[in-house]
Amino acid sequence: MTDNLDTMSPRQAREPEAQQSVTPGNPSGGAPYSKSTIKLSAEHLNFYYGDFQALHDVNLSVHEKQITALIGPSGCGKSTFLRTINRISETIRHTRVEGLITLEGSDILKMDVTSLRRRVGMVFQRPNPFPKSIYDNVAYGVRVNGIDKGKSLDEIVEQSLKRAALWEEVKDKLQQSALALSGGQQQRLCIARALAVDPEVLLLDEPCSALDPIATAKIEDLLFALKSQCTIVIVTHNMQQAARTADDTGFFLLGKLIEFDRTEVMFRKPSQKQTEDYITGRFG
Amino acid sequence: MNLSFRRKAVNAVMLTLTGVCTVLVAGSLLVILGYLAWNGLASLNVEFFTKLPTPPGEMGGGMANAILGSAKVLLVAMLIGVPIGFMAAVYLAEFGSGSFSGVVRYATDLLNGVPSIVIGIFAYAIIVLPMRHPSTFAGGVALGIMMIPIALRTTEEFLRAVPVSLREGAMALGASRSRTIFTVVIPAAKSGILSGLMLNLARVAGETAPLLFTTLGNPFWSVGWMQPTATLPQMIFTYAISPYDDWRRQAWAAGFVLLVLVLTVNAAARFTIGRTSARGRS
Numbered sequence: 001m002t003d004n005l006d007t008m009s010p011r012q013a014r015e016p017e018a019q020q021s022v023t024p025g026n027p028s029g030g031a032p033y034s035k036s037t038i039k040l041s042a043e044h045l046n047f048y049y050g051d052f053q054a055l056h057d058v059n060l061s062v063h064e065k066q067i068t069a070l071i072g073p074s075g076c077g078k079s080t081f082l083r084t085i086n087r088i089s090e091t092i093r094h095t096r097v098e099g100l101i102t103l104e105g106s107d108i109l110k111m112d113v114t115s116l117r118r119r120v121g122m123v124f125q126r127p128n129p130f131p132k133s134i135y136d137n138v139a140y141g142v143r144v145n146g147i148d149k150g151k152s153l154d155e156i157v158e159q160s161l162k163r164a165a166l167w168e169e170v171k172d173k174l175q176q177s178a179l180a181l182s183g184g185q186q187q188r189l190c191i192a193r194a195l196a197v198d199p200e201v202l203l204l205d206e207p208c209s210a211l212d213p214i215a216t217a218k219i220e221d222l223l224f225a226l227k228s229q230c231t232i233v234i235v236t237h238n239m240q241q242a243a244r245t246a247d248d249t250g251f252f253l254l255g256k257l258i259e260f261d262r263t264e265v266m267f268r269k270p271s272q273k274q275t276e277d278y279i280t281g282r283f284g
Numbered sequence: 285m286n287l288s289f290r291r292k293a294v295n296a297v298m299l300t301l302t303g304v305c306t307v308l309v310a311g312s313l314l315v316i317l318g319y320l321a322w323n324g325l326a327s328l329n330v331e332f333f334t335k336l337p338t339p340p341g342e343m344g345g346g347m348a349n350a351i352l353g354s355a356k357v358l359l360v361a362m363l364i365g366v367p368i369g370f371m372a373a374v375y376l377a378e379f380g381s382g383s384f385s386g387v388v389r390y391a392t393d394l395l396n397g398v399p400s401i402v403i404g405i406f407a408y409a410i411i412v413l414p415m416r417h418p419s420t421f422a423g424g425v426a427l428g429i430m431m432i433p434i435a436l437r438t439t440e441e442f443l444r445a446v447p448v449s450l451r452e453g454a455m456a457l458g459a460s461r462s463r464t465i466f467t468v469v470i471p472a473a474k475s476g477i478l479s480g481l482m483l484n485l486a487r488v489a490g491e492t493a494p495l496l497f498t499t500l501g502n503p504f505w506s507v508g509w510m511q512p513t514a515t516l517p518q519m520i521f522t523y524a525i526s527p528y529d530d531w532r533r534q535a536w537a538a539g540f541v542l543l544v545l546v547l548t549v550n551a552a553a554r555f556t557i558g559r560t561s562a563r564g565r566s
Contacts, residue, residue, distance in 0.1 A: 144457055
């Protein structure tokens with residue numbers, strides 16, 4: 001367990017919330033959710049691929065303007081859970097959802113899927129820029145959803161690229177193909193593309209798994225910067241990444257949410273034996 | 285030792301055999317091209333591309349009307365075959381599921397296997413007979429029907445090759461299914477679809493049987509779309525079996541021109557594809 005204390009990065013320790021001591025009255029022993037409300041919540045969520053049940057009775061709440069990390073071994077259902085939040089899971093045939101997912105209290109399964117996806121953006125495991133120019137990539141979602149009044153498309157593109165910390169690298173070649181960018185740049189482009197429609201929630205499905213450590217560090221820095229503007233849910237295989245970046249962490253195993261708590265609690269004294277085994281590297 | 289000798293002998297024989305056959309494959313193209321050039325190049329001059337055919341016995345003349353006629357027939361064929369094949373491919377690749385798609389794919393393969401002369405008779409029966417005369421349009425319909433299966437299968441294949449991640453990326457931004465297809469999937473498959481179209485055109489450009497009784501032939505310029513027209517394959521057929529030396533030489537020249545056109549389009553298609561896959565890797 002002491003190993004895991006070392007993995008907590010200085011960045012995380014500098015977060016004011018993380019320095020707060022254990023507060024009585026919070027049963028989990030973690031820092032309280034100061035001024036933070038529940039943005040997104042899943043209740044009794046089951047998910048099926050045909051006959052195979054991928055999620056079993058998942059209950060989880062994501063707090064506004066926090067980073068929530070979902071960890072667990074491959075095939076544990078964490079990506080599936082993420083993909084049900086913006087209902088991109090529906091694009092696969094023979095899938096079925098049971099239970100309730102609410103975004104600010106309203107049931108997402110009853111929402112218009114287009115407006116849901118405008119509010120809940122997603123970044124995928126492998127960078128998936130469209131074979132178009134950098135500009136057209138970022139502008140895509142805006143063109144699909146219509147432009148907000150008072151802003152030009154050029155402004156939105158510039159602003160989004162700046163928010164994704166990519167502007168300085170691409171400002172002189174906006175009309176070049178996005179496929180000519182490096183992997184890390186492509187992934188930040190995909191983040192810029194998602195940010196262009198100003199989502200309230202940003203889902204990231206192992207966004208750094210195809211990237212080198214330097215590109216990974218850039219994306220993590222970016223997440224900290226974005227936290228003040230939107231709610232972030234990130235699926236990761238990398239436990240150090242969860243420890244470094246997340247406020248809350250959930251541990252999935254075999255389709256079940258084993259434990260969900262403040263990140264420092266999860267990594268210092270998890271209440272479940274399975275969580276402890278996983279984060280100390282005994283399996284997975 | 286004996287066994288090893290036998291193995292080596294068998295190996296040498298098989299290697300020679302496969303090598304010779306490989307040379308034959310590449311060689312037959314060169315032989316055909318060379319033979320056409322040998323016989324036809326003498327008649328290949330500017331007049332061939334600019335002049336109308338001359339009556340038998342009179343030297344000179346060209347096949348300008350047949351070249352234009354072929355182009356017009358192919359244009360009609362493309363306008364008929366490509367949109368039908370393309371839209372059906374979009375349906376099969378993006379929306380089609382289960383047994384219906386299977387039936388459609390099977391029917392497409394069967395259509396692809398229908399002898400071209402049968403398609404010619406069909407076009408003759410439904411267009412030439414009611415109109416009472418052959419026409420560019422009728423020939424275009426016949427070739428257009430022949431283009432449908434290849435247009436469908438190549439388009440479907442290239443649409444399916446577009447990664448799911450691109451579709452998900454677009455839909456995650458709020459794009460509807462059809463918007464995703466038309467703004468992301470089809471543009472991503474564009475050069476593949478285009479090269480498929482070129483190969484398809486090159487394939488039907490040389491079709492002769494369906495044209496013999498749909499466009500018939502015409503020694504003059506064909507006006508409009510509803511008149512009989514000369515086409516390169518039909519001119520080759522007519523001139524090659526004629527008793528006049530000059531005409532037969534021109535048939536060789538026309539054959540050479542047709543073959544070079546087809547080879548050029550093929551090469552262009554491969555170039556387009558090559559560029560796509562090179563970009564896809566980056």
